[in-house]
Amino acid sequence: MKIELVTTLKRQATKILSDLHASKEPVLITEHGVPSAYLIDVDDYELTKRRIEILEGIARGETAILERQLYSQEEVEEKMEKWLK
Structure with missing residues (x-):
């Protein structure tokens, strides 16, 4: 460096x-x-920013699992269907 x-x-x-x-x-x-x-470099900054967002999403998911905030397959499909519209 x-x-x-x-x-x-x-x-x-x-x-x-x-x-x-x-x-x-x-x-x-x-x-x-x-x-x-x-x-x-701007491209490196943007890549790092995206990686951090992915890691934060994984951390939120792990926290939700530990707190037993789970959805059934049916609930997920409903939420995804609404989200994708």
């Missing part, structure tokens, strides 16, 4: 973004030697 100072980002934003798009490698931005932010 590439590491850049915030002052370098301010001075060379165009170059850093160009390198980011070419390499797809995240850039860690530091302020006073402390990690402050990551720059990542």
Whole structure:
């Protein structure tokens, strides 16, 4: 992973973004030697966002199972039929 100072980002934003798009490698931005932010490619951000949404859905499903919030096959088919209309 590439590491850049915030002052370098301010001075060379165009170059850093160009390198980011070419390499797809995240850039860690530091302020006073402390990690402050990551720059990542838009496509990588969107992919990560979708993966997190899927994982959150799985977690909600696992919680529902543990709390015994279950539906019969018939109930699921009814709900899906309404949802797909």
